[in-house]
Amino acid sequence: MANILVVEDDPETSREIVAELMSHGHTVEAVADGLAGIELAIGQPFDAVTLDRMLPGLDGLGFVERLRAADNDMPVLMISALGDVDDRIAGLRAGGDDYMTKPFASNEMAMRIEVLLRRHSQRKSEAASLTVGAIHIDFIKRQVSVDGEPIRLVQMEFRLLEFLARNAGEVVSRRIIFERVWGYYFDPGANLINVHIGRLRRKLDRPGRPSAIVTVKGEGYRLDAV
Known part of the structure; x- marks a missing residue:
């Protein structure tokens, strides 16, 4: 079972999350402050975190941005009363793995944590690095290079x-892509994929070569070795 950090400042919601996760056999530590939470998340070996958006000390977006800046890829389930599409996209863009809105079903929350843990474990067991044409990706160090030149990608681009x-x-x-990369089972709109594909192309593409990321009209996208 997993060791999970709960960062939630509403006592009733925190107790609900903790009780549900413990009923599934997980060990849980809960804090009510964003700054205290990020110190624990970076300093101790947690397997996942449930994270409120609106927190004292450091809000949820700032929390996950600091977590990713520290090269910590621990799964993050954001839970918030802010449920508009733009709010959900902001949480995922900052580096969250999934997003639930309040009120929520406790058993669904626990299942989403299970899915995130399983997906994270699968990623770690896959190849440590890949080379596709001129692109080399080191999944352990989270480094990408094109023609041997390092490029910097933010969390969701990577x-x-x-x-x-x-x-x-x-x-x-x-x-x-929405299911496997963002954890969404629907298209949230706002051109989320288009924006990220565009940013990746600008960072990966080189003059005189076709783009490594091909748009297949009506079907999706394909990464080619170029």
């Missing part, structure tokens, strides 16, 4: 590239 690379040469649909 995860999108990782998914495309592990399926190099195959067309992957937008629906599958």
Whole structure:
């Protein structure tokens, strides 16, 4: 079972989350402050975190941004009363892995944590590095280079590239990308994939070469070796 950090400032919600996770056999530590939470998340070996968006000390977006800046890829389930599409996208763009809105079903929350833990474990057991054409990806160090030149990717750009690379040469649909990269089972709109694909192309593409990321109209995207 997993060791899970709960960062939630509402006592009733915190007790509900802790009780449900413990009923599934997990060990749980709960804090009510974002600054205290990020210190624990970076300093101790947790397997996942449930994270409120609105917290004293440091809000949820700041929390997950600091976590990713520290090269910590621990799964993050954000739980918030802020449920608009733009709010959910902001949470995922900052580096969250999944997003639930309050009120929520405790058993669904626990299942989402299980899915995140399983996905994280699968990623770690896969190849430690891949080379697709001029692109080399080190999944352990979370480093990417093109023609030997290092490039810097933010959290979601790296995860999108990782998914495309592990399926190099195959067309992957937008629906599958949302499910596997963002954890969404629907298209949240706001051109989320288009924006990230555009950013990746600008960082990966080189003059005189076709783009490594191909748009297959009506079907999805494919990463080619170029």
